[in-house]
Amino acid sequence: MSLPDSLSKLFAYIDNNKVNFIETLIEAVAIKSVSAWPQTRDECQRMINWAQQKMEALNISCKQVDIGSQDLPDGTKIKLPNILTGTLGNDPAKKTVLVYGHLDVQPAAIEDGWDTDPFVLTPKDGKLYGRGSSDDKGPILCWLNAIEAYQRQNITIPVNIKFVFEGMEESGSIGLHKCLMSMRRWFDDVEFACITDSRWLGNYPCVTYGLRGLAHFNLDIECAKMDLHSGVFGGTVYEAMTDLFNLMGQLVDVNGKILVPGVYDDVEPVKPDEDKIYEKIVFDVDEYQKSIGTPGRLLYENKKDLLQHRWRFPALSIHGISGAHCKPGQKTVIPGKVTGKFSIRLVPNQDPNKIEKLVVDYLSKKFKESGSPNLMKCQMSHGVRAFTENPINHNFQAAVRATEHVYGVEPNLIREGSTIPVTLTFQEVTGKNVLLLPIGCGDDGAHSQNEKINERNFIEGSKVLGAYLYELSKVL
Amino acid sequence: MSLPDSLSKLFAYIDNNKVNFIETLIEAVAIKSVSAWPQTRDECQRMINWAQQKMEALNISCKQVDIGSQDLPDGTKIKLPNILTGTLGNDPAKKTVLVYGHLDVQPAAIEDGWDTDPFVLTPKDGKLYGRGSSDDKGPILCWLNAIEAYQRQNITIPVNIKFVFEGMEESGSIGLHKCLMSMRRWFDDVEFACITDSRWLGNYPCVTYGLRGLAHFNLDIECAKMDLHSGVFGGTVYEAMTDLFNLMGQLVDVNGKILVPGVYDDVEPVKPDEDKIYEKIVFDVDEYQKSIGTPGRLLYENKKDLLQHRWRFPALSIHGISGAHCKPGQKTVIPGKVTGKFSIRLVPNQDPNKIEKLVVDYLSKKFKESGSPNLMKCQMSHGVRAFTENPINHNFQAAVRATEHVYGVEPNLIREGSTIPVTLTFQEVTGKNVLLLPIGCGDDGAHSQNEKINERNFIEGSKVLGAYLYELSKVL
Incomplete structure (x- = not known):
């Protein structure tokens, strides 16, 4: 598959602006937007404001939605960070894609066993260490990188984009579902949804159609x-x-x-041909075991059983x-x-x-x-509830093609074992196909010490999202 | 039994100085000497220093013994609080009694469910709430109160006293046994030992001859x-x-x-006449249950079975x-x-x-x-190991008489379900009778939220210890 001209130009811009993109990620990681800690709640709002500024610089029309307060266990009330919505383009001739990410992060402290300050993005051996680098500030910036590339290269963005970025995902997305349900009409023109808040299986590109x-x-x-x-x-x-x-x-x-x-x-029995899906998936059981450091064997030692019991x-x-x-x-x-x-x-x-x-x-x-x-x-x-989506769909097809443009391989079609409630809300408010398009690697340590994103995933991921927007306009 | 003159004077002084004694207890409780927390280890040593000052003001000759360091689970070393020894009197014509208490406390925090700051002694309805008020700062101060009363009333203390106060009891008395064994000769003149680190059974005065x-x-x-x-x-x-x-x-x-x-x-079978011991004991099962607040029944509902399963x-x-x-x-x-x-x-x-x-x-x-x-x-x-002592002994006899002087009743002769390792060490290093003479009530909440000592027990307990010193000199 040869690369279309516009994508060549887009990719060149992204490669040439790597240093700037990483500098913006440094700024983002430096904001301690830990939603679980009441004392950093202001930082979550500051992070929302920061993102709005960056988006407005790209002509994305933004709005913050007040979702009220949270009752803490000690009886006090604390303001929730606003939800940030954005709109880029409203050409009725184009399709509209809905994009979701979150700007808050898991708690982190050097005492937890980090090798470097979690809020100072630290490059080492091609990896960018810092809280939120992979979950989920890095992937959000990949969207902005892709849009910047389109605009600076004077390539028309071939779809309309709607953004929903929140600041409470790591604390149960308090207030999000209710807010999105109440603005249901805003989603009327959405045809596809894309969530970049999961990770690859191991070190191989993936698109994801299910969550537990x-x-x-x-x-x-x-x-x-x-x-x-x-x-x-x-x-x-x-x-x-x-x-x-x-x-x-x-x-x-x-x-x-x-x-x-x-x-x-009620668990669906394994269908006769279902096992075949797993044969295709690139996944190394030994690597998986090594990364966990189990003292003995895993519950399942063959790839198919192991992945089925994860998913x-x-x-x-x-x-x-x-x-x-x-x-x-x-x-x-x-x-x-x-x-x-x-x-x-x-x-x-x-x-x-x-x-x-x-x-x-x-x-x-x-x-x-x-x-x-x-x-x-x-x-x-x-x-x-669990989430599943039908991957035989133009939305997934666009993501697969975009991945092939960038990484030169067909991505694994996977599920995930974890839970992202907004997937269900998006299915409900849009009635359309919801895709999980992961940017980072499985070993990024999303909720652990020494979270990182590979420089490669951050840069190539920006290209994947740019190519995904392009391919969305081609499908159908 | 009529009260000897010297005890009348002693008791009057103690009654008249209640306010001062409580103020000193306020100071003691304010020192956060939690031995289980590495971050308050300095406070344990500060508590030892504070006690030394108070003792020296009563002409007790003090010495701190360095017992080295503790290895924490994370691999670091932390200094142990010194052991505080004291000597008051060395008249060879008098008997010598060995006294033990501990100046460290159990962990406590308002979040655990305390109604008041655990480190601010708070009087309410005749009770003094605060961590260590009953276990074991209050009882240690009862000794000092009694000695102050003797001295201010110009009554000669009729026995020599040796003190051992430690700062690690709530954390397994690390280093104590070894330290006491190494200073074995210091105990040569001791004829009796008395430990005030247990509590009554319910609300009735007790002397204690066994521990689990x-x-x-x-x-x-x-x-x-x-x-x-x-x-x-x-x-x-x-x-x-x-x-x-x-x-x-x-x-x-x-x-x-x-x-x-x-x-x-290896549990000794119940002897045929053993059950009779329990008949004499003043103990109200319903009160006991009420003080615990069990939602249902207790494991045993008759006094004998209940006490046997405690002891x-x-x-x-x-x-x-x-x-x-x-x-x-x-x-x-x-x-x-x-x-x-x-x-x-x-x-x-x-x-x-x-x-x-x-x-x-x-x-x-x-x-x-x-x-x-x-x-x-x-x-x-x-x-x-468990501890038992023979209660048919002059040491116990002095404690019984002292209790009768103050409370006007014969104390219950009891065991306890808890563990005080120093009882065994004292038996070993002195070879003499070891008495547990409790000051506080059974419902003091020694290791719980809202630990307290009754004002009555604190003041009358000071009298009991004063009277015990007097009676020790009379027995034999």
Whole structure:
């Protein structure tokens, strides 16, 4: 496939402006827009303002939408960062694509084990280290880089673009769904949606057509109105922690099989030809295992089973306990009230509310059988369905062609195991095809220490988005 | 029993100086001497220095003993607070009593659910709320109050006193045993030892002749070299938390029965006449239950069974997990390495090393059976035998009489369920009778939120200690 002239010019501009593009990313990473921390909430808004300035410099017409306040657990209220919308072009003869990204980041601190200051973008060995470099400031800047290239090379952008950038994604996208539903008419002309907030599988380009959902549970048990000294009271009270370990020890077996009856009922059986999809995917199981550093084997050692259990089967993880002793060292306490936390990643056809009922009924039954006189309450704190999209679609076709222009290979067609609720909202408000087009690599460490984006992915990713806009105008 | 003149004068002084004594307790509680937190380690030493000043003002000759450093789990070393020794009087014609207390406190923070700042002593309804008010700063000040009363009333203190105050009791008394063993000769003239670091049974004065021991365990499980995103990795790795809940869910049943085979083998059977001891004890089961605030029934509802399971039978408590998510809110993490913490309170005849072997063998067998390929290590981090003393002794007799002088009742003769390792060390280095003479009430909340000491116990307790010194000189 030979490269169209306009894309050649576009790509040359992007290559020639690498240094400028990285400098803008340095500015973006330096803004500490951690949405989880109340004390950096102003920085989230500052990040929104900063992005608006950059977008307006590219003639994108911007608007900030006030989505009100958040109630913190301590009872105080705190302003949410505005949602930033933008419009570039409104030619009725062109198609309109909706673009989403987020400008907030996960918490980060050098004490967590970073090798460099997380808010100082640090280049090393072709990698750009810094919080948000890959999740999701870098990919947002790739859009702006591509648009700048079009404009400076005097190439007409062949589609209209609508932008939704938010500042609360890492904290559950509070307020986003409601806001987008209320401005539903604004999406009337959208024909495609594209989200650049996921990553490749390993180091091979990808387009993504599915995500797992999430049912997150809190299990409260109370045995006393306060914490008790285990010497003074041990042996006389029914202990909440005993109940908690008894119940949560019956959620999942060592091999990852969820023990809650009925949980697998709605999971779609693997279709006869489905396994073939996995054969094509470029993925190295050994590399994957090495990056995790498991002391023994993985749950599955062949590519197909491993990927299916990441993407198309549910998985239950126990995350922790609040209310118990959790620091290093010894504290001989009988915690009075504890909350166990666990979640199930859901797959297509699983309904979070049905899963909630199954889990709550199961644990309630087990608790009753145990005979404990303590107080027990289990509820789902957060439920999101899985997302899937039909990849046999012009939107995906444009992304595949764009990837081929830049990387010279057909991208892996993949799902992801994690959850991005805005995918479902976009399906709902547009009724159109929603594509996940990842920019960074699987080893970018999106929520970990030493997050990075490869310089290559940042620059070639800008080209992919530019080419995607071009190919969108060609399809149909 | 009529009150001797010297005690009348002593008690009057203590009553008249209540306000000053409480002010000194305010100062003591304000020093955040939490030994478990590395960041407040300096405050533990500051607390030792503060106590030395107060003691020197009473002509107690003090010395601080350097006991070196502690190795923290992260590999760093941190200085231990010195041990504070003191001597008051060395008249060979008098008996010498050895006194022990500790100046460090349990962790506390308003977020844990305190109604007031834990480090600001707050009087309310005859109670003095604050961390360390009862455990163990208040009781230490009772000694100093009693000595001040003797001196200001010009009454000769009828015994010599040696003091050992430490700053690491709440963190396993690291370094204390070795230090006391190395200064063994210093104890040569000691005839009695008295420890004021326990509490009454309920609200009735007590003297205490037994304590349970402790075997504290850490169970480490590792499944990855770092924490993992549960969306991205869930379903592909053997999770450490699953193993932990599986194993720790098999330690104890809901009714408190320890499931580790052999753990009960060495527990002394109840003797035919043993039950009678419990008949005499003043104790209200309903009050006990009310003070805990259990939502349902207790494990035992009659006095004898309840007290026997506090004092003479072992109990297993699960305290918590480090390395997992433990804050409020949602964090969908697969922790890479976790440490479960639990302990067994031991009773006379149980050997901590034998218990360690039983527990480690049991969990290792269960882990092997589970087939998990993760890394698992279980070890006893702290082991202490139970303590018992013969209460038919002049030391106890003096304490009983002192209590009768102040409270007008014969104290309960009790054991305690908790562990104070220094009791065993004192038996070893002195070869003499070791008495526990509690000052505070059973509902003081020694390791809980809203720890308090009743104003009455603080003031009358000062009198009891003054009277105990007097009675010690009369016995024999």
